[in-house]
Amino acid sequence: MTTQSIELRHTFDEKVYGKRLDLALSETFDDYSRSRIQDWVKRGFVKVNDEVVTSNKHKMAGFELVEVNAEVEVAGEWKAEAIELNIVHEDDDLLVINKPAGLVVHPGAGNPEGTMVNALLHHVPELQNLPRAGIIHRLDKETTGLLVVAKTIAAHTSLVEQLQNRAFTREYDALVNRVMVSGSSVDAPIGRHPTKRTAMAVIPDGRRAITHYRVAEKFLDHTHLKLRLETGRTHQIRVHMSYLKFPIVGDPLYSGRYRVPTKITPQxxxxxxxFKRQALHASLLGLKHPATGEYVEWRAPMPNDMQNLRDQLVANREFFGNQE
Incomplete structure (x- = not known):
């Protein structure tokens, strides 16, 4: 099995008091599954205040420094597949991909093949030597848009550091239910939903999450938003918009029961x-190029299904506007 060493460090605050070690770690390092973290703890890869802890039931007291020195499986065991990729940019150091809806990023228990990783390994076989085949950040299966992929260890190190330091610029387009008056920011902590295993939620002891948003266009019962991430929690935009009572159109997990507007055309x-997926698209990605240090950014227009939905929202607004 091919592995890659990984080092993680985090100083916790008082909010983790009384939490299990594995839960605190999985909420902080949410790129890694709780089961993987539990395995790391059992194997002695985790230190709390410079002492090895091998029990996942270890209770946190707050203000501990936790260090993880572990190994992760890299792409050597994953299969390369000739899956088409929409490559926006490629050079010796990185790739920028415009991901379509329905494409899973990483192989997993339910998706061992047919993922973006499988496609990347066919396009650049050398990515088998990088953690997660060089993928730096994720998009949900049904979210579309821009992702950056490192092609070298040096680029991977630089990009991961930028992401951790919130140096990426990430802007999204979203079509949400209800009419939003004006833009603002939401600063609300996100963690695992207390009862829904696959969902996240705004909870008091979650990790800090900040989303900035502005109104791009208003419709009769919907809004087109532009959103920028300051942090990158799992499902962050989807959770925050639902929390604000402006859930993303089509979101199967967070939109709740849809209320049909009174003024709506059949079309x-x-x-x-x-529209059976969340109407969310990563439209802009900016970062410092790992080789030159120069700031660069890329844009991707909304995919056809979102653009068609937006066009119908415009037509609906114009139709009922003409009736008045």
Whole structure:
């Protein structure tokens, strides 16, 4: 099995008092599954205040320094597949991909093949020597848009450091339910939902999460938003918009029961009924190039299904506006 060493450090605050070690770590390092973290603890890869702790039930007291020195499986065991990729940019150090809806980023228990990793390994076989085949950050399966992939260890180190230091610029387009008056920011902590295993939620002891948003266009019962991430928690935009009572159109996990507007054309109703994924698209990605240090950014227009839905929202607004 091919492995890559990984080092993680975090100083916790008082909010973790009484939490299990594995839970505190999985919420902080949410790129790694709780089961993986539990395995690291059992194998002695985790130190709390410079002492090895091998029990996942270890209770946190707050203000501890936790260090993880572990090994992760790299792409050597994953299969290369000839899957088409929409490559926005490629050079010796990195790739920028415009991910379509329905494409899973990483192989997993339910998706061992047909993922973006499998496609990347076919395009650049050398990525098998990098953690996660060089992928730096994730998008949900049904979210579209821009992702950066490192092609070298040096680039991977630089990009991961930038991401951890919140140096990436990441802007998203979203179509949300209800009309938002104006933009603002939401600063609300996110963690695992207390009862829904696959969902996240705003909870008091979650990790800090900050999303900035502005209104791009208003419709009769919907809004087109531009959002920028300051942090990068799992499902962050989806959770924050639901928390604000402006859930993303089509979101199967966070939108709740859809209320049909009173002023709606048959065409818009049909478009909304058929939109079965979250209307969320990563449209802008900016970062410092790992080789030159120069700031660079890329843009990707909304995919056809979101653009068509937006066009129907415009037509619906114009139709009922003309009736008045």
């Amino acid at each position: 818009l109703k049909d478009a909304l009924d058929k």
